[in-house]
Amino acid sequence: MSDFTHWNEEGRPKMVDISQKDVTTRTAIAQSTIALSTKLYDAIQNGLIKKGDPLQVAQIAGIMAAKKTADIIPMCHPIILQGIDFTFNYQKSENGYDLIIQATIKCSGKTGVEMEALTAVSVAALTFYDMCKAVDKTMVIKETFLVQKTGGKSGDFFHK
Amino acid sequence: MSDFTHWNEEGRPKMVDISQKDVTTRTAIAQSTIALSTKLYDAIQNGLIKKGDPLQVAQIAGIMAAKKTADIIPMCHPIILQGIDFTFNYQKSENGYDLIIQATIKCSGKTGVEMEALTAVSVAALTFYDMCKAVDKTMVIKETFLVQKTGGKSGDFFHK
Amino acid sequence: MSDFTHWNEEGRPKMVDISQKDVTTRTAIAQSTIALSTKLYDAIQNGLIKKGDPLQVAQIAGIMAAKKTADIIPMCHPIILQGIDFTFNYQKSENGYDLIIQATIKCSGKTGVEMEALTAVSVAALTFYDMCKAVDKTMVIKETFLVQKTGGKSGDFFHK
Amino acid sequence: MSDFTHWNEEGRPKMVDISQKDVTTRTAIAQSTIALSTKLYDAIQNGLIKKGDPLQVAQIAGIMAAKKTADIIPMCHPIILQGIDFTFNYQKSENGYDLIIQATIKCSGKTGVEMEALTAVSVAALTFYDMCKAVDKTMVIKETFLVQKTGGKSGDFFHK
């Protein structure tokens, strides 16, 4: 199955040769959701962490992690990222609240930024957990997935 | 709410002072699950990636990421990890297969290794995604959570 | 001059052998000051960067850099930091405002955390510069120095 | 105030989207000064650190730090640096000597290298401090600032 491009003939992982691919503008959006209790949500909203905002720390951590993606994910190519931003939205859920985290990443290069976007939201979710775990360790990081990507030979991709 | 220990009086995040805490043996287990299609599962099982094994790459990436946790999660204390191992289990699901990833981490120190275990499984899941995404980009990383922790003043914790 | 402990007999830098030193509680406080124009100070105070706060980013960057000190300063020993916090104070100056940044670091180890504290305030100052340089590139980072250190065989030190 | 380009609408820091900017040749020069006592200056000049030269270590540390800038300063874009060099000059001061450190950095890219140059001189100064602090802990890092930058849409900049 030639689709497993990340493997060589001996079954060992390689960094795929992209030297012949075109430089195009590429974007990727990834999403992660973290489920929190009403108690924790209220504590955050009511300013019980004073002026502090866990989303600030989560966004900074996510951006810094996106820049480290090629150091974290073994076969990722180094990429010169050209822009990263996040949105955060709280939604009432059955048992409390869901915090929906989205990261959008842009670059122009020979390979896409899907892994960078997925790494960014994963680390943002882990950082939110870390900043709030003294109050509630039962938080669960729920669905983490690629929402969309554009650019590159394999074409655009939209989840679902 | 004094429980938000990661914040100082001005609402800015700090690295909590743990100098007065005791050195104890600490363990943490975290879990992440990745949903894959039957097509992708069959390709892996039928050896279509030849001798290659995405779980090898995922485990190595997860162990290396656990060692980088204090560099990835802003307020994490540096910790001298003393042992890390993973289990991987495939389970039939409604729409394909679930790969259940667990990491167990040990150390003796003044603070726990929950974030290290959560980072390890998150990066293992992201790496599995990266190694297989040429075949199927629709994989979703599902529940990521702390299964249990032992050791430390705040006592043991078991999910649910 | 035996005081130049960081050099070997051939005049090349070495990492000093501290294996015979005692583990003691050690603290260090370092300070850096950044001079900004009244125009920039007013923009920040009047909320012209909306809810954003450059001190949040500076503090997070400073804490993360302190953890990287042994990777940045060639002959520094790796140290397990146990607590870091910052204070920030604006003071009216002759030509605008001074932002006075102090970092306090704690550990128990065989060597001190002076370089970690100096690195923390330097990176916090550089980050403040980066977050505001689109408004004013003329900011100057003024005096950066070790305010005090305690613990260790060489005794306590207080600036001036 | 649209000039605070590093912040999004919610007041959280973002990595600015530079994908539409032109690739141009860019240079930056930054300067830092470190004040040292006559006693320390004499010890260095009289070869009391044998053949050793703290400026060698400072220059190497500064070049390596410049390459890490995007990992140290949270919102900095990764940049492919194309050349870095330093000058060091000792000058007699009122109370001893001033060591004036300048770093010049070149690249061709979509964003400038000001932060890289400032990081380079800051880390060179911190490293000089580290290599000599066993002799004299009272050294003070004095003015650190951007001397000039060229290239890019915002035009050239010269200090004062």
Add this chain to the structure above:
Amino acid sequence: MSDFTHWNEEGRPKMVDISQKDVTTRTAIAQSTIALSTKLYDAIQNGLIKKGDPLQVAQIAGIMAAKKTADIIPMCHPIILQGIDFTFNYQKSENGYDLIIQATIKCSGKTGVEMEALTAVSVAALTFYDMCKAVDKTMVIKETFLVQKTGGKSGDFFHK
């Protein structure tokens, strides 16, 4: 001797200015050999490390290290690598077996990837040593050298 391009007029190392060099396609192949005992070779071949394969770990470590070359070798320029693969071959030797490791790296840039290829094989050899040293610490890493490079103004190079 102007050939020592990595040094400035004061005898301190600099990162060479490559801004005027052309972007060309560049490749490099490096080789390292590790000598192992018949006992260790047999243990690996007979599956005594069960399904485990030290070459998997060595290849992954070598690829990740190649991406870190500019962080490890002080005067190396950062480079955007575009493809890395390895070959491993065991050969009977006088006293046991030789494992011959070759890495091939591709990029298009202003400077070559010789140091990246040499770093890749060196780290692959060190990792093989680490994975097997519990069985046999007497392994010796033998000749490590640049096999060939193509591209760039200085022309192609072939060992011997």
Add this chain to the structure above:
Amino acid sequence: MSDFTHWNEEGRPKMVDISQKDVTTRTAIAQSTIALSTKLYDAIQNGLIKKGDPLQVAQIAGIMAAKKTADIIPMCHPIILQGIDFTFNYQKSENGYDLIIQATIKCSGKTGVEMEALTAVSVAALTFYDMCKAVDKTMVIKETFLVQKTGGKSGDFFHK
């Protein structure tokens, strides 16, 4: 074969659990040799790189790499190094000169520093190559091996 301690039951590499091991003083010495032509040796000795000294850069790079060992070698435990120094000796060889590089590392911990010493000399040799390759690309890094280690349950080890 239980000696392959770095592998779990499924044949995947793990970070060995050392939590039950004793903290002891540990040392390791490793050696690497680089063969250089008479032309290159003479150029260095005759001061053709002015005041510059490739051994300075090699030693600094080796010390910094030793501190990164757990980040470079996948299954290495993080270790708090307590002292590192190098010796360099040139010896006349059949075809030119051999530069013999030795690194000595100390720590007190639950696991040894063999990989740190081997990484230190390997990176020192690679850095020497990088600093001189503009003059002569035919240098070969010859035998790299563990000279001795002391401390730890497995006892002392001396090469040959």
